[in-house]
Amino acid sequence: MNFFSRSKSLTRGVLFSMNLLAGLALTAQLAQAEVVPVNIHAVENTVEVDNKGTQYASWNFDGTIPGPVVRVKEGDVVDFTLINDKTNQKSHSMDFHAAIVDVLNEFSPVKPGESKHYKFEAKYPGVFMYHCGAESMAEHIARGMFGIIIVDPKQGYNEAYPRPDREYVLVQSQLFPNASDHHALMENTGWTNALINGKVFHYDPVHDPNATLALQAKPGERVRLYFVNANINMPVALHPIAGIWERVYPNGNPKNVLYGMATYNVAVSEASTFDIVSPADHATNNAIVDHTMGAAHRGAITVLMNTPDADPEAGKGTHILLR
Numbered sequence: 001m002n003f004f005s006r007s008k009s010l011t012r013g014v015l016f017s018m019n020l021l022a023g024l025a026l027t028a029q030l031a032q033a034e035v036v037p038v039n040i041h042a043v044e045n046t047v048e049v050d051n052k053g054t055q056y057a058s059w060n061f062d063g064t065i066p067g068p069v070v071r072v073k074e075g076d077v078v079d080f081t082l083i084n085d086k087t088n089q090k091s092h093s094m095d096f097h098a099a100i101v102d103v104l105n106e107f108s109p110v111k112p113g114e115s116k117h118y119k120f121e122a123k124y125p126g127v128f129m130y131h132c133g134a135e136s137m138a139e140h141i142a143r144g145m146f147g148i149i150i151v152d153p154k155q156g157y158n159e160a161y162p163r164p165d166r167e168y169v170l171v172q173s174q175l176f177p178n179a180s181d182h183h184a185l186m187e188n189t190g191w192t193n194a195l196i197n198g199k200v201f202h203y204d205p206v207h208d209p210n211a212t213l214a215l216q217a218k219p220g221e222r223v224r225l226y227f228v229n230a231n232i233n234m235p236v237a238l239h240p241i242a243g244i245w246e247r248v249y250p251n252g253n254p255k256n257v258l259y260g261m262a263t264y265n266v267a268v269s270e271a272s273t274f275d276i277v278s279p280a281d282h283a284t285n286n287a288i289v290d291h292t293m294g295a296a297h298r299g300a301i302t303v304l305m306n307t308p309d310a311d312p313e314a315g316k317g318t319h320i321l322l323r
């Protein structure tokens, strides 16, 4: 089976297909490990960073902030290629936090017009950040070069790690209008907004009348959030207003489980998994915030609507990272 494609849209479709395959595989206990080809392009382009279309000179993976969701299962071998398009100005690299390799080899920078191929085994289940590590790493991350890799556990779902009804990816980052000011990046000054999946108040029609998206679920459903802190310098105090995290899985590993958490502190570069279950007998809403007020008021609020008429497709299959 050949998953390779140089087309960005096709690549994304392939990744979504892989999501589906991973989901199906998860239903079979002790599913067979596979070699999973993953091709990602480093892209230097202009993206919208809020709901009213403000443009930003971004560097990213496959053209979007964050990059594509990569989803495999524990034990799979990720057969990875980073393509740095020749139209780019900068060298870029790819650092998967799910990989155990050599920082001087696999994670080394790739010049424009060149590519880098390496393999790694997804040895630990969970959720992990990926990002560019080329100099200056702070600028490459600040401009949008990050994403998530989900490694589903090979044993599948069980009492300790129940099957979710819906899944969503949320990646938080800081917007630095002048990301070339490395001093500002080091001192954590000059950032103007918090981004959720690349946009200010991306899923918050309460605080932004231009927002058209929100997370959706039905009352009583288990909603699983895969969260990445892609900030440059600030931890995230993730709290579901009007709810409690039924479970938190630090780093997303089913062996790491915390129950009944109001707030969980997500370190810079950490990814973790959060389950929330709303009351089953009536419609409710949650506001998932970075309770660090300087970030919340600058864009890090996400509305989760728990209503009987929730879109049946939302938070399922290919619809876990809403664009």
Ligand SMILES: [Cu+2]
Residues within 6 Å of the ligand: 042, 059, 091, 092, 093, 132, 133, 134, 140, 145
């Ligand atoms: Cu880069």
